[in-house]
Amino acid sequence: MFIEIQSLIFAIMDTKDYIDFNSQLKMETGLHERDRAGVQDFVLLENYQSEEAFIGNLKKRFQEDLIYTYIGQVLISVNPYKQLPIYTDDHVKAYRNKHFYEMPPHIFAVTDNAFRSLIEENRGQCVLISGESGSGKTEASKKGAAVHCRLLRKSDDRRGRQGQAAEEQSRAGGLR
């Protein structure tokens, strides 16, 4: 299996999908599923120094459409090359104001965390995205930016208008 990996430093569902979402959460949190779906944070791998174990864990998760895995606060993402129902408003809500490890790994956890730090510390935040060409960096940026815009729109009308403009720009392909 050919996999392209992108990693995000610091640490991103329609409604049939809400049910899938809940079962996914259950699956991710149930220890008995570990053999099938792997671990959601590489620090939990018994053989954490083995590259084979690392790739094996990614493969297990990828086969279950679990494209995100943490290494501590670093998010690893594998390009699914298909639309997964994991970016809906229900997902945005589910990840809002949650501690990093309360929820399964997701780009929304990264963006929500960054957004909260922005508000609480009143300081600019940076999300570093790195990966091979075609690994999904731009998609991750767009998904992350869209959430920021939705959050901004809710938090403040004035900023919301800026957020809306940024979201439109992002949709129009402003991010490359």
Ligand SMILES: Nc1ncnc2c1ncn2[C@@H]1O[C@H](COP(=O)(O)OP(=O)(O)OP(=O)(O)O)[C@@H](O)[C@H]1O
């Ligand atoms: N999370 C995702 N869900 C669905 N499809 C994705 C996802 N991430 C990437 N893809 C698919 O992979 C393609 C390539 O992704 P993307 O353009 O984000 O790569 P990139 O890392 O920005 O590449 P480059 O370095 O060449 O700019 C996208 O056009 C999309 O079809």
Ligand SMILES: [Mg+2]
């Ligand atoms: Mg790109």
